[in-house]
Amino acid sequence: MPEVMISARELRKSFGDFEAVRGIDVEVVRGESFGFLGPNGAGKSSTMRMVAAVSPISGGELRILGRDPATDGSRIRARLGVCPQEDSLDPELSVRDNLIVYGRYFGMTRPAVRARADELLDFAQLTDKANARVEDLSGGMKRRLTIARSLINEPDLLLLDEPTTGLDPQARHVLWDKLFRLKQQGVTLVLTTHYMDEAEQLCDRLVVMDKGRIVAEGSPAALIRAHSTREVVELRFGVGEHEALADALADLADRVEVLPDRLLLYTDDGEAASVAVHDRGLQPVGMLTRRSTLEDVFLRLTGRSLVD
Amino acid sequence: MTSLPLTARLFDYWVTVYRRTWRGTVINSFLTPLLYVVAMGVLLGGFVKADPSHLEGAGSYLQFVVPGLLAGQSMQLAFGETTYPVMGAVKWHKTYYGMLATPLRVADIALAHLSFAVVRIASSAAVFVLVMAPFGAWSSVPGAIGVFLIQLLVGLAFAAPVYAYAATLKDEGGFTVIFRLLMMPLFLFSGAFFPLGNLPPVLEWVARLTPLWQGVDLTRMCALGTWSWPAALAHVVYLGVCAVGGTWLGIRALERRLVR
Ligand SMILES: Nc1ncnc2c1ncn2[C@@H]1O[C@H](COP(=O)(O)OP(=O)(O)OP(=O)(O)O)[C@@H](O)[C@H]1O
Numbered sequence: 001m002p003e004v005m006i007s008a009r010e011l012r013k014s015f016g017d018f019e020a021v022r023g024i025d026v027e028v029v030r031g032e033s034f035g036f037l038g039p040n041g042a043g044k045s046s047t048m049r050m051v052a053a054v055s056p057i058s059g060g061e062l063r064i065l066g067r068d069p070a071t072d073g074s075r076i077r078a079r080l081g082v083c084p085q086e087d088s089l090d091p092e093l094s095v096r097d098n099l100i101v102y103g104r105y106f107g108m109t110r111p112a113v114r115a116r117a118d119e120l121l122d123f124a125q126l127t128d129k130a131n132a133r134v135e136d137l138s139g140g141m142k143r144r145l146t147i148a149r150s151l152i153n154e155p156d157l158l159l160l161d162e163p164t165t166g167l168d169p170q171a172r173h174v175l176w177d178k179l180f181r182l183k184q185q186g187v188t189l190v191l192t193t194h195y196m197d198e199a200e201q202l203c204d205r206l207v208v209m210d211k212g213r214i215v216a217e218g219s220p221a222a223l224i225r226a227h228s229t230r231e232v233v234e235l236r237f238g239v240g241e242h243e244a245l246a247d248a249l250a251d252l253a254d255r256v257e258v259l260p261d262r263l264l265l266y267t268d269d270g271e272a273a274s275v276a277v278h279d280r281g282l283q284p285v286g287m288l289t290r291r292s293t294l295e296d297v298f299l300r301l302t303g304r305s306l307v308d
Numbered sequence: 309m310t311s312l313p314l315t316a317r318l319f320d321y322w323v324t325v326y327r328r329t330w331r332g333t334v335i336n337s338f339l340t341p342l343l344y345v346v347a348m349g350v351l352l353g354g355f356v357k358a359d360p361s362h363l364e365g366a367g368s369y370l371q372f373v374v375p376g377l378l379a380g381q382s383m384q385l386a387f388g389e390t391t392y393p394v395m396g397a398v399k400w401h402k403t404y405y406g407m408l409a410t411p412l413r414v415a416d417i418a419l420a421h422l423s424f425a426v427v428r429i430a431s432s433a434a435v436f437v438l439v440m441a442p443f444g445a446w447s448s449v450p451g452a453i454g455v456f457l458i459q460l461l462v463g464l465a466f467a468a469p470v471y472a473y474a475a476t477l478k479d480e481g482g483f484t485v486i487f488r489l490l491m492m493p494l495f496l497f498s499g500a501f502f503p504l505g506n507l508p509p510v511l512e513w514v515a516r517l518t519p520l521w522q523g524v525d526l527t528r529m530c531a532l533g534t535w536s537w538p539a540a541l542a543h544v545v546y547l548g549v550c551a552v553g554g555t556w557l558g559i560r561a562l563e564r565r566l567v568r
């Protein structure tokens with residue numbers, strides 16, 4: 001039996017009258033990498049803060065590393081690494097000092113924390129910025145420092161709330177590579193993201209959240225299989241034409257989705273559908289056949305795009 | 309895990325903050341008393357030829373005003389350390405949230421910050437006491453040491469309640485209110501600059517009830533060697549209640565603010 005790192009049952013979070021998390025069940029085992037995918041306001045960060053043992057739960061049951069966060073918060077947090085959605089670095093201290101003081105919060109000795117800080121500066125490619133003040137860093141550098149900081153105590157469970165938001169594509173790929181290595185070392189990863197490619201790259205298993213509820217769960221491939229077709233044909237016509245054309249094309253695909261700027265034909269054979277579109281004498285401005293992604297799963301399940 | 313070692317884990321953080329800023333603070337705490345003593349003690353004091361019996365036992369206006377200035381400085385520093393820095397740590401930089409994601413708890417964070425405020429106030433008080441010594445402000449060496457120690461209590465008595473207030477504020481507008489409506493009137497009318505007996509009887513009693521008067525009188529008695537135990541004890545209890553009650557309120561306020 002693998003060790004259960006997080007177990008949530010009917011987990012809820014309310015802020016006054018508003019319910020941000022409306023009864024979710026989640027189980028994450030050691031070594032797994034698990035994702036929460038969802039649009040703005042879905043309740044991802046609210047869930048992450050409860051799991052980080054900093055936000056009290058409003059209902060249900062939650063165990064982290066086998067302990068109850070209500071009574072054992074400090075001991076749980078000692079074994080977690082947390083990268084919050086909003087940076088909480090001290091802008092007036094240097095990059096290195098931010099790492100060093102943070103390690104001290106975990107009770108690390110000064111020599112240990114100094115050595116670890118050097119490793120992490122290298123990890124985050126910030127060695128030549130070690131003595132710069134944090135307020136002089138770019139947004140992406142701050143993000144990398146925040147992630148490095150979350151690793152200072154060599155955590156068993158790493159919680160990353162939108163780790164790569166604000167990073168350029170190259171930095172994002174570098175980070176994915178690093179996170180993948182951590183995962184191979186046995187670190188359990190839990191992350192939230194808006195980016196389906198990130199979820200596909202990093203998550204063994206994920207849940208799609210919407211309005212405080214889990215609307216689907218599984219591996220990226222299984223979710224695509226269950227909730228979408230193999231291929232998608234994207235068609236662009238003139239502004240305002242999409243709605244009217246949807247009906248005309250309905251019989252060419254399993255399902256047609258109308259977006260403001262394009263039509264999506266869901267079908268297992270994209271090639272055949274594309275040919276059929278032309279056979280009907282239609283001249284789309286743009287046409288593209290691609291594989292289904294989590295974005296399509298999301299659209300199907302919630303009726304909305306992931307990034308809005 | 310007990311609370312003490314956890315609070316102590318914030319030591320390096322505050323040392324790092326202090327190392328970054330101490331130069332400015334030292335220059336400030338060196339210049340402020342000098343400027344005050346020249347303006348108030350020497351220049352203004354030159355006009356004040358009051359009978360020493362009207363100056364609460366001080367031999368000159370300078371001796372009278374210096375302890376009041378010191379207590380007033382401790383109060384002002386307490387306000388400074390527990391207003392904008394607290395807003396910054398909660399709202400602007402969110403450094404408190406970073407701390408809270410570690411084994412530290414809210415009480416550790418609040419206690420460490422208040423300790424830092426007291427250390428800041430203490431270091432300025434130490435400079436003040438040394439700078440004033442050549443002007444004959446202290447009646448004896450033990451008196452000077454006592455004056456210094458009293459500032460720790462005065463400092464915390466203001467720092468803790470102001471911290472509690474700051475932790476509840478959503479934006480910094482509320483600071484201007486307490487600076488103008490609380491700190492400045494206290495500084496001017498709590499007996500730092502003139503004997504309270506000069507006030508009309510009703511106002512005199514109001515002034516005697518203010519927290520700064522407790523600190524001013526305690527500091528002055530110690531500085532001049534006019535110590536009276538009953539009065540001193542009353543002041544210490546009053547300031548102690550502010551310090552302990554304020555700390556308790558501060559932890560509670562921060563808990564409500566951060567843990568949601
Ligand atoms: N402290 C709070 N007080 C009141 N409402 C809150 C608080 N924190 C979050 N909410 C509300 O809870 C809902 C869920 O917020 P949450 O931050 O968990 O969403 P999210 O999925 O992380 O969104 P995003 O992708 O934008 O980060 C939102 O409607 C938000 O306004």
Ligand SMILES: [Mg+2]
Binds near residue numbers: 045046085
């Ligand atoms: Mg969020």
